[in-house]
Amino acid sequence: NAGVTQTPKFRVLKTGQSMTLLCAQDMNHEYMYWYRQDPGMGLRLIHYSVGEGTTAKGEVPDGYNVSRLKKQNFLLGLESAAPSQTSVYFCASSLAVLYEQYFGPGTRLTVT
Amino acid sequence: AQKITQTQPGMFVQEKEAVTLDCTYDTSDQSYGLFWYKQPSSGEMIFLIYQGSYDEQNATEGRYSLNFQKARKSANLVISASQLGDSAMYFCAIVRGATNKLIFGTGTLLAVQP
Numbered sequence: 001n002a003g004v005t006q007t008p009k010f011r012v013l014k015t016g017q018s019m020t021l022l023c024a025q026d027m028n029h030e031y032m033y034w035y036r037q038d039p040g041m042g043l044r045l046i047h048y049s050v051g052e053g054t055t056a057k058g059e060v061p062d063g064y065n066v067s068r069l070k071k072q073n074f075l076l077g078l079e080s081a082a083p084s085q086t087s088v089y090f091c092a093s094s095l096a097v098l099y100e101q102y103f104g105p106g107t108r109l110t111v112t
Numbered sequence: 113a114q115k116i117t118q119t120q121p122g123m124f125v126q127e128k129e130a131v132t133l134d135c136t137y138d139t140s141d142q143s144y145g146l147f148w149y150k151q152p153s154s155g156e157m158i159f160l161i162y163q164g165s166y167d168e169q170n171a172t173e174g175r176y177s178l179n180f181q182k183a184r185k186s187a188n189l190v191i192s193a194s195q196l197g198d199s200a201m202y203f204c205a206i207v208r209g210a211t212n213k214l215i216f217g218t219g220t221l222l223a224v225q226p
Contacts, residue, residue, distance in 0.1 A: 043205075102159070
């Protein structure tokens with residue numbers, strides 16, 4: 001049972017490049033989330049999904065897009081990376097409302 | 113809007129002693145949940161404990177307990193018998209019932225000294 005996995009673990013991009021972060025969970029969870037963590041600011045919600053085929057905006061959605069074509073996968077895309085998107089990105093999933101969220105190991109992204 | 117406040121940027125505690133990490137929250141929802149997560153230096157987020165707004169008893173999980181005072185809107189984490197492995201960043205978070213979105217505080221860095 002792998003839980004929540006994220007690909008890649010590290011990435012360096014140049015300004016203007018695009019990339020996709022992949023999150024996968026094997027717990028049959030309905031809810032999935034993307035957060036970013038910056039020093040001194042805790043984790044902030046970027047986008048989330050309450051089920052296959054659904055997505056919604058979180059606190060800081062600008063510059064990101066997401067897709068949930070399969071229940072087990074949640075993709076986060078950066079169409080044109082900016083240095084302000086340098087951060088650690090965490091994916092999480094939960095079974096239902098008011099249930100704990102299980103986090104992936106994180107992806108460290110640097111945009112130069 | 114919901115908000116979590118953790119007023120202690122850093123804390124020190126001696127090994128084997130108890131420590132309380134403060135968390136206050138602001139919400140207008142009747143149904144909500146409060147979580148504590150631990151983030152060691154390796155970076156992963158580890159779930160510690162959960163308290164539902166309708167739970168009458170304080171949550172406990174091993175050496176962790178949550179001191180829930182609903183009227184004061186506080187949800188402090190108590191770690192008993194601290195261990196060196198407890199040294200980490202600790203985050204308090206609140207979740208709304210409808211969407212399960214987590215709002216995190218800025219965290220408290222706990223250092224356990226031998």
